[in-house]
Amino acid sequence: MNGDEEIGSMLRAMDDAEPGVRLDDPRAAVLHARIMERAARRLAELRQQHTWWDYAASWSRAAVPVGVAASILAGALWYRLPVQSDTERAATTAAVGGDAAQRAVHVALAGGVSTEMLDSLVGPVTRDALVAQLLGGAR
């Protein structure tokens, strides 16, 4: 046994005989219970954080395909919009200058606005009367 080992074994022998340095079973059980009791709230918080994070992470996985789909849809809508807006622009221009209603009807009768659109605006029953009245007034 070299000097260092001898010193070590003497220290350990002294230590074994020291009463306070060992945690006996009852005290260990009490201390363990105390730690676990006080840790419970923090562990619950960690579980909560983790649940939130899982939720966010699962959505992040879905976010890319949903984003791509949304972009395609938006592009398709954007492509279709100018076709409709020409007609609408003509109607709006007519409505702004002079006799707005008459010009709108002219535009409508010229085929720019569908009868379905007029039906949806004034109703099928009143449409003919409204058109007759407006055209009569114009004459």
Place this chain on the structure above:
Amino acid sequence: MSETSTGPNDQREAELDVAQAAVASEEAALVARVQRGDTAAFDVLVRRYLDRAYRVAYRLLQHREDAEDLVQDSFLRALDKIALCAPGRPFGPWFFRILVTQGMNARRRRTLRDMAPLTDAEPSNTDSPAMDAERSDDRHRIRSALAGLPKQQRLIVQLADIEGFSSLEIAAMLELAAGTVRWHLHHARAALRDVLVPSTGEAS
């Protein structure tokens, strides 16, 4: 300590390394579970380190209740900071660093009741009164020699020679360079040897 090991011990040390790596890997998994709030995983870690943590805390504070409070606070602090425990890192060294830092802070804050309040242990066996007296005398001499060391050297020699921590582990706990720890250890052992070895040689 590995400093004294030679060739024949190499295989044993290699086996020890493998075992330590397995423990580290298992602990990393436990830490990952604790990070998700797993009570059972935290319970395993507490049970595994409770006894050793108490002994280190007792060496720092020299008082039972204070040591128990320190252990409790250190486990709770470790739980608070568990997100900072890097993935794959074993729990033990990281936890003991927290414990020792807290213990050193507590020691600085408090006016310690007495750094050497150690009473002699009760007679533990049925040896003759003369043998008991001799043992008690030896213990007293060792205790006095230990008490004569500077605080940090005393702690280092206790952590190394009694608790079995490596120089690297102690260096991490005390935030010192490993070389500094070895230097302290060398001087502490030399001082203890000067006091103890001649007298025990005479006794035996």
